[in-house]
Amino acid sequence: FHADVSLGLSHIRRSAEDLRQQATGGHVTLAASTAFASFWMMPRLQQFRDELPGIDLRIQTADRDLDIIAEDIPLGVRGGEPREWPDYHSLPLADEEIFPVAGASYVARFGLPETVEDLPSHRLIHLEEPFRDAASWDEWFQSAGVDITDAGRGLRINDYALVIQAVMEGQGIALGWGHLTERLLASGLLVRATGHTMTTGKGFHIIWSRNRELSDNARKVRDWLAAQA
Numbered sequence: 001f002h003a004d005v006s007l008g009l010s011h012i013r014r015s016a017e018d019l020r021q022q023a024t025g026g027h028v029t030l031a032a033s034t035a036f037a038s039f040w041m042m043p044r045l046q047q048f049r050d051e052l053p054g055i056d057l058r059i060q061t062a063d064r065d066l067d068i069i070a071e072d073i074p075l076g077v078r079g080g081e082p083r084e085w086p087d088y089h090s091l092p093l094a095d096e097e098i099f100p101v102a103g104a105s106y107v108a109r110f111g112l113p114e115t116v117e118d119l120p121s122h123r124l125i126h127l128e129e130p131f132r133d134a135a136s137w138d139e140w141f142q143s144a145g146v147d148i149t150d151a152g153r154g155l156r157i158n159d160y161a162l163v164i165q166a167v168m169e170g171q172g173i174a175l176g177w178g179h180l181t182e183r184l185l186a187s188g189l190l191v192r193a194t195g196h197t198m199t200t201g202k203g204f205h206i207i208w209s210r211n212r213e214l215s216d217n218a219r220k221v222r223d224w225l226a227a228q229a
Contacts, residue, residue, distance in 0.1 A: 028221045029058040031066045031076040033132070035160035036204075039180040044228065052224055055217045063159065064131035069209050074218040076207045077225075079132065090205040091226045094179035098135050098200070100193035101176035101184075103168045107191055113173075116144045116194055123172030124154040127163050134160070135198060140175055143198040164190075179204060 032041065037059050041048075048057065060066070060073060068076040069087060082090040100119065102112065113119045119141075127134050137151040155172060157163045164181070167174045173193045176185075184190040206225050208214055214222065 027056045027058040028218050029060055029073045031060045031068050031073045034061045036077050037061050038161045043183045078207050079204045081202055088207040090207045092203055093229050094204045096200045096202045097178035098175050098198040100173050101190045102173045102193045103170045105170035112193055116146050120150050125172040125174035126156045128156050128158045140198050144196045
């Protein structure tokens with residue numbers, strides 16, 4: 001009896017969510033960083049449309065991790081560890097892998113560093129995220145086993161999408177997150193500046209509320225995102 005009641009309540013919640021989505025035009029909202037939307041989602045958008053033609057995606061970006069429960073957003077992409085988010089279910093999307101990247105025009109003009117120790121003599125671009133934890137050059141050098149004391153010089157930007165734009169414009173070398181730079185590397189717009197990759201043991205995940213039923217369309221979007229991992 002208890003199982004039947006639980007199943008019935010689950011069906012009611014799901015039906016209510018489907019009705020709510022119909023009232024908003026059938027959109028599914030995904031909360032993500034500007035960098036994720038720009039460099040991960042945009043290159044896959046046509047594939048998304050081809051494979052889920054009946055779903056209109058609404059991408060909501062912010063310079064901080066949104067509280068998707070309070071904002072009434074069904075899905076989000078967040079970096080970190082699932083144990084940090086007890087109110088959310090999660091599925092893995094990408095491991096956090098970090099390595100230096102440069103633009104083709106920068107390499108043509110200045111070349112690439114021959115060793116990790118040579119990097120500080122190049123123009124380093126620093127990401128200064130005000131609301132999200134992001135690995136720094138100091139942490140990356142430590143992961144490479146190199147003691148660098150003068151890595152703090154260079155251009156500083158507080159938005160990762162702008163960091164990558166600066167790199168592509170030939171303004172210097174920045175830390176590249178693998179899942180965000182993979183297609184830019186494949187196209188030749190970016191090149192790896194060294195061979196060392198920093199792995200943090202963390203990752204990027206699709207998240208959704210433990211206390212709210214996803215609509216059918218939101219589940220399809222979640223499953224599509226997870227299939228790209």
